[in-house]
Amino acid sequence: MQTLDWIVLIGTLLTIVIYGTLKTRGSKDVQDYVRGGNSSKWWTIGLSVMATQASAITFLSTPGQAFHDGMGFVQFYFGVPLSMIIICMVFIPIYHRLKVYTAYEFLENRFDLKTRSLTAILFLIQRGLAAGITIYAPAIILSAVLDWNLNYLNIIIGILVIIYTVSGGTKAVSITQKHQMAVIFAGMFVAFFLIISYLPADITFTKALDIAGASGKMDILNFEFNLENRYTVWTGLIGGTFLALSYFGTDQSQVQRYLSGKSMKEMQMGLIFNGLLKVPMQFFILLVGVMVFVFYQFNASPINFNPATDNVVLYSSCIDDYRMLQAEQQQIFDEKQVIVQQYSNSNPSKENIKALQKINQKDKANREAARIVIDEAAKEFDTKIETNDKDYVFIHFILNNLPRGLIGLLLAVILSAAMSSTASELNALASTTSLDIYKRNFAEGKEDAHYVRATKWFTFGWGILAIIIACVAYLADNLIQLVNIIGSIFYGNVLGIFLLAFFFKAIKGNAVFIAALITQTIVVIGWWFDWMPYLWLNLFGCALVMTIAFLIQISMTCNERTVS
Template sequence: MEKLDWIILALTLGTIVAYGWWKTKSSRESVEDYVRGRKDTPWWAIGLSVMATQASAITFLSTPGQAYHDGWSSYNFISGYPWPWWSSVWYLFRFTTEKSVYGLRITRTTFDSKTRTLTAILFLIQRGMAAGITIFAPAIILSVVLGWSLTYLNIGIGTLVILYTVSGGTQAVSVTQKQQMFVIMVGMFFAFFYVLGALPEEITFGKALKIAGSSDKLNILDFSLDLNNRYTLLSGLTGGFFLALSYFGTDQSQVQRYLTGRSVAESQWGLIFNGLLKIPMQFFILLVGVMVFVFYQFNDSPLHFNPEAEETVQESHLSEQYKMLQENHRQLLNKKAHAHTEFAAALDFNDLTLLESSETKMKTLQAEELRNREAARTLIKEVDPQEETNDKDFVFIHFILNNLPSGLIGLLLAVILSAAMSSTSSELNALGTTTTVDLFLRHNKKELTQKQSVRYTQLFTLAWGVVAILIASIANLFENLIQLVNIIGSIFYGNVLGIFLIAFFIKFIRGNAVFLAAIGTQIIVLLIFFNTSISYLLLNFIGCALVIFIALLLESFERIQPKSNLEE
C-alpha cells in the first residue's frame, strides 16, 4: 500500500466515525431517541440503512470469491427474497410504536414472560455470534494479506464501531450508514470498470460474458431437487424465503432500522426501496466476481489465493512437490490465455468449428487447473491439518492489492472496513436495545429515569461490543464466511419466525406450549445440522414448521388435561 492509500483509508473511516459522534449528541438524553432515533428518517435513508445492515464486509469479500469459483449459482439463494419484503411491509403496520421487535405483537397475546424472554435470548445468541464474525471477516483477510496483526485488527475495527454506536445509538447507526453505502457503491463501481479496462483490448464486455458462460459461471437457476445441494431454486424459494422473512421481520438489527421512519408509510417505502435495490446489488457483486474470473484467465494468479497457506507448505518438507504444482499452474495459465484468445477470435469470425474446438480446449484446461488446485490443497492439509485450504474469501482482496492502482486500493479497503462497521454497528445497537428493553427493563422492578435507561443501554451495547471482539478473536475461517453467517442465522431464525407466526395467526396457542416447543425445536435443528448434510437454507423452513407443529400438539394435549397453573 502506498501513502495515498493510507490517506484515503484514514480520511474515509475517520470522517464517518467523527460525523456519527457529532451528529447524534442529542440522542443521549432520551431512551426513546436512543433506541429509535428521532423518528425523522426519510424512506430513501431507511432503504439505504437496511441495505447497509445487510451488506457486511463479508458480502464484499466473500461474494466475488464465491462467484469466481461457483459463478452465479448462489443467486438461487435470493430467489425467495421478494416475497418476504412485501410480507414485512404488510405487518409493519402492527409494531411501529414498539422499541423492540420482541415486545411487539407477542406482548398482546397470551404469551407469558418466559416465552418472550426465550425469543429475545435466541436472537441475542445468533446475532451476538454473527457480530463477532462481521468483525472477524475483514480482520482475518487483511491480516493474512497485509501482514497486520489479527488481534489488533479485531480490536481496532470493534473499537471504531463501539465509539459512535455507544455514543449515539440508533441515530448514529442510521446517519453513518448513508455515508458508508456511498463509499461502498463508489468503490465497487470503480473496481468493476477497472477490471473491464484491464482485460485484453480485444476482449469486450460481451466477449467476457461469453467466456464466463462457456466456463459455466453464468448458470443462475438450478431446478434440481437435491436436498444436499445448497444453491437450487427449491432451496432459494423455501429456505431463502424463510431466512429472508425471519431476517426482515424478526431480527431487531433490521427492524430497528425502519422503526426510525417519520411514519408508517415512510418505513414501508424504505423497505420496498431496499427490496428493489437488494437483488440488483447482489447481482452486481456477483458480476464483479465473474469479471475477476475472466481477468485471471488472461493474467497470472496464484496456485492458492491464501498467502499464509502457501507460505506454510513452501517452508515444509513438501515444498518441492508444491513448486512442481506451481510450475504446472504457470504453464496452464499460458495455455488458458491462448485458448481464450482463440475463443474470442472465433466469436469475431463466427467460426462455429473453431468456436467449438476452442471451448472444448478451455474446459479441458480449466478442469486440469481445478485438479492442480485440489492437489495443492491436499499438500497444504498434509503439512498442517488445521490450516484452512478454502481460499474463496481471498480472491477479491488478492485482485485488489495486486492489480488496482494506488488510491483505488485505499478506497476498496475503505469499502471493506466501512461495510464491516455499518453491519456491526447495527448488530451492536440491536443487541444493546434487546438486552435493555426485553431483559433488563422487563425484569427490573425499579423505576429508572430516561438518562439511567440510556446509560444502561449504552453499557449493554458496550458489553456486546466487547463480546463481539472476543468472538472475533477466537473465530476461524469456515468454508465461506458469507455462508457461515447465513448458517448461524438459519440455525436460529426458523424457530424465532415460527414463534412470531404463532403470535400473529394462531392465537389460541398459549405461552407454555410455545416455550417448550421452541426449546425442543432448537435442539432438533442443531441435531439435524450437525448430523446430516441437508442444505442449511432448508433449516429455516424446518425450524419454522417444527415449532408450530410441536406447539400445536402440546397445546392440544394441554387442553384435554385438567387445568394447571403453569401459565404466568
C-alpha cells in the first residue's frame, strides 16, 4: 500500500459517507425515513437492490470460487430473472395497494399479529447474523493480507455505515448505493482489462478462454439432476428461484429498497432491471476469477493464498513437509509452463488438452496436501486457521500485481460493497424492529417523530450488534456460501407463509403460526444433519410449511364442526 492508494481508498469512502449524510439528513416522519419519501426512480431502485445483494463477499469470494471451480457457480443465479417477474406480478401490486412500510405488515392484515411478529423475528435472526458476516468477511481478509488489526477493521466499517444510515435512513442507503455501485463496476472492469493485459503478448483473450476451457473452468451448464451437486441448472432454476423469491419478495432489506419507488411502475422496472443485469454481472465477476486462473498459469502463485497459513506452519514441526510441498509446487509450475506454451502455440490436440488437465489436477492435489499440513500445524498450537483460500485469491492478485492507485480503488470496491450491503441490512433490521415489533407490541399510538427516533436508535443498536458478531465470527468453507446457507435455513419457511397469505384464503393465522414453528425446527434439523444441499432447503421449507398449515387448518375446521 503506497500513499496514493491510501488517498484513493480513504477519499472514496469518506466522499460516499459525507455525501450520503449531508444529502439526506433531517427526515421528520416515518414515510420519509423508512420509505425514502417514495422518491426513488427505477434505476436507483435497480442499483440499490443489486448493491444490497452484491456484498464484499461477492467481490472477494466469487472470483476465488471461479479460480478453483470454474464458471458453474453462475447457475446459482438462474432463478433470479424468473423470481423478478413473479414478484413484479404478485408481490409488488399487493404491497403497493396496501401501502405497507414492511413486508411483514401485510401478514397482520392477512393473518394476525403473532404471525406478523414471528415472521419478523425469523427475518431479524437470519439478517442480523448476515449483517455481522458482511462486515466480517472483508475485514478478516484485509486484516490477513494487509496485516491490519481485525477488530479495528470491523469497528471502522461498522461505524462508517452507522453514521449515514442513522442520519438519512432509506434515502441515504439508496443514494449512497448508486455511487458505491459506480465505484464497484469501475474497479472490476479495470481489474479485468489489466489481467488481460498482463498475459503474455501471444495470449489473446480467445486463447485465454481456450486455456481456461481445457482446464475445466468454462463448464457453465450442468443438466445432471443430482442432489449431491450444489450447482446445476436445476438447482439454480428451482432452489435458486425459491431463494430469490423469498429474498427479494419477503426480506425487508430488499423489500425496503423498492418500496421507496415513486410508483408501482418504478418499483417493477427497478426489479426487472436487476433481474436482467444480475446473471451477466455474476458471469462477469466469475470470468474475472477465471482470468486470474489463466494469469497464474503463466505466473507463480503461493501454495495457499491465505498469508496467515505460512506464519502458522513456520513455527511447527510440519515445516519440512510444507517446504517439500512448496518445492513440488515450483516444479509443477515449471512443468506447466512447457505444457501451456505448447498448448497456446498450436492447434490443441487431445494430448495437449489431457496434459494440461493432468498438470492442473496435480497442482490441485498438491494444494490439498498443503491444506492438510496446515491443519496439522494449527492443531499443534491449538489454533484455527482458514486453509480454504478461495476468499483470498483475488485480493492476493490485487495487492501483488496492480499499479499504485488502483490497489486503493479495488480496496475501495471491496469496502464499498461491504458498506452498501451492511447499510441495507441495518436499515431493514431497524425498520422491522421498530414497526413490526416495537410499535405493534409495545408502543402503539405514538407520534411519527417518536418512531423515527426509535428507528434511529434501533439502527445504532443493530449496527453495534453487527460489529460484535463480526468480532467473534469465524470463517466458514466459503463466505458467499455461508451467507446463502443462513438465508436458505429461514427463507423457505418465510416464503411459504407469504404464498399462503397470497393464494390460500382458507388458511387462517393459527394454522400458519403453528406450521411455521414446526417447519423452522425441522429445517434446522435437516440442515444440521445435511439432508440435502442447502439451496433445496428453500423449496423444502416452503413446501413443508404450506403442507403442515393445510393439515392443521383441516384438523381445526373438523374440530370446529364436531363441536358445533
